């Protein structure tokens with residue numbers, strides 16, 4: 001069978017399972033199968049496939065048909081300016097979180113040699129994107145997941161920023177090292193019983209640890225705000241990603257811990273997603 005017919009057949013399978021971008025997904029999975037990029041697939045669609053390749057392709061398609069996200073099947077996701085290695089131990093980097101990167105870059109345009117702390121670094125997409133853009137910044141990342149730290153390290157090496165990165169396995173409560181000019185966090189902020197109502201790809205396949213914000217969705221945010229107020233320098237900036245309905249409560253938490261609210265930014269879906277504040 002050739003590439004084109006395999007993709008068309010598989011795309012039908014995905015469409016029957018109501019997968020939205022079935023054709024694109026199959027092209028990506030074919031590219032993964034034969035270890036080429038998508039352009040190659042489109043330009044060489046008449047090439048025939050070996051039996052092994054075909055079997056592997058259908059193995060991936062089957063997994064996709066059951067909901068496994070493309071990023072976990074290809075082990076990569078593009079975010080900001082780079083491709084990140086991801087596994088199902090980390091959240092898949094989201095375009096919404098690019099807002100956080102954008103904010104940090106714009107408020108640190110003329111700064112140098114500053115220390116940035118990322119609480120819950122995950123794949124590293126936020127902090128490493130910043131280190132890649134700002135060659136004289138230093139980063140510290142903490143996470144409770146050792147596997148995430150390993151993935152962050154791999155991404156830091158790929159992006160050539162690992163010499164400016166320190167990683168620690170730590171609970172946010174227990175971390176007490178250093179003082180930071182900028183603190184950033186995308187903590188788990190989904191109300192725990194609502195996780196099962198998120199999109200199937202998210203609910204069934206992404207790590208609960210990275211999503212679960214406890215009974216009211218704020219259990220990690222509270223800890224992150226409190227710890228940040230201790231670890232941040234005076235006049236330091238704190239940039240926090242939040243859930244669409246958490247703005248007012250988070251503003252109160254921040255004010256209580258001595259932060260001045262600079263701005264609240266909306267994501268591509270017009271939801272409040274990112275709060276920028278300053279420690280006063």
Ligand code: GLN
Pocket residue numbers: 094096186187188189190198202210211212
């Ligand atoms: N924004 C994520 C979602 O799509 C949640 C990420 C988080 O809890 N930090 O559900």
